[in-house]
Amino acid sequence: MTPEGQALLLEGTAELGLKLTAEQVGGFARLLALLTESSAQMNLTALREERDILLKHFVDSLTVLLGEWLDRPAQGGPLRVLDLGTGAGFPALPLALVRPDLQMVPMDATRKKVEFVERAAQALGLAQVHPLVGRAETLGRDPQQRESYDRVVTRAVAALPVLAELALPFLRTGGLLIAQKGPILPEELEAGTRAAAEVGGAVRAVEPFSLPVADDARTLVVMEKTAPTPDRYPRREGVPGRKPLFWQAT
Numbered sequence: 413m414t415p416e417g418q419a420l421l422l423e424g425t426a427e428l429g430l431k432l433t434a435e436q437v438g439g440f441a442r443l444l445a446l447l448t449e450s451s452a453q454m455n456l457t458a459l460r461e462e463r464d465i466l467l468k469h470f471v472d473s474l475t476v477l478l479g480e481w482l483d484r485p486a487q488g489g490p491l492r493v494l495d496l497g498t499g500a501g502f503p504a505l506p507l508a509l510v511r512p513d514l515q516m517v518p519m520d521a522t523r524k525k526v527e528f529v530e531r532a533a534q535a536l537g538l539a540q541v542h543p544l545v546g547r548a549e550t551l552g553r554d555p556q557q558r559e560s561y562d563r564v565v566t567r568a569v570a571a572l573p574v575l576a577e578l579a580l581p582f583l584r585t586g587g588l589l590i591a592q593k594g595p596i597l598p599e600e601l602e603a604g605t606r607a608a609a610e611v612g613g614a615v616r617a618v619e620p621f622s623l624p625v626a627d628d629a630r631t632l633v634v635m636e637k638t639a640p641t642p643d644r645y646p647r648r649e650g651v652p653g654r655k656p657l658f659w660q661a662t
């Protein structure tokens with residue numbers, strides 16, 4: 413990481429209220445190098461410039477900490493967190509670097525991306541990260557995965573009604589989905605609210621904010637799991653995305 417890059421990372425994370433240690437900065441530098449090396453060989457992420465990776469992957473991933481939805485509960489063990497559609501490890505890897513107390517499961521349908529996340533987690537010494545390959549529609553029906561997470565995080569994966577159907581089955585009652593999104597249209601929010609109710613959840617918060625330094629518009633949407641998900645959800649692979657509940661995708 414260049415000195416300018418390090419200054420940018422520190423500025424962006426400071427705006428989120430985080431004070432990175434020298435060891436954490438070293439972890440981000442290593443992750444940047446691994447991502448840049450691997451992207452040259454395979455199509456891992458569209459972002460190639462150091463500034464873009466630092467702001468739009470690393471700092472953006474850490475905005476999931478705004479609102480304190482991932483704070484450690486006063487009682488009970490560590491939070492078990494699923495990152496649904498992690499891609500090259502976002503937000504899972506930046507989050508694991510600053511929050512080693514989280515039991516993190518980055519999950520994606522694409523094996524080569526999950527293999528990268530596994531290699532990166534090993535190289536960074538993140539023993540609490542346990543990647544998983546598969547589709548949410550299928551893993552969400554696996555008794556070992558269903559209703560077994562305290563939190564689901566997900567960034568840039570799908571529209572809200574699709575996320576509700578894919579993510580809420582993984583949560584125990586009382587658990588939270590924290591979706592990192594761009595600006596949200598009222599129609600998407602309405603469909604997401606109805607879809608959440610259909611699969612055993614409710615929208616708890618919609619928080620618009622600006623990405624530090626870059627100023628791009630972002631929204632955190634939080635849904636709470638309020639009741640067990642009916643057995644018919646999620647529908648079979650591909651159907652939630654093709655026919656989102658209560659929503660006509662344009």
Ligand SMILES: C[S@@+](CC[C@H](N)C(=O)[O-])C[C@H]1O[C@@H](n2cnc3c(N)ncnc32)[C@H](O)[C@@H]1O
Pocket residue numbers: 496497498499500501502503519520521522525546547548549566567568569578
């Ligand atoms: C646009 S990428 C975003 C990746 C990452 N979250 C990020 O913010 O950089 C969306 C990812 O979600 C994964 N994905 C989409 N639908 C999925 C599903 N039903 N089950 C598992 N992974 C899925 C894709 O394979 C892809 O890697």
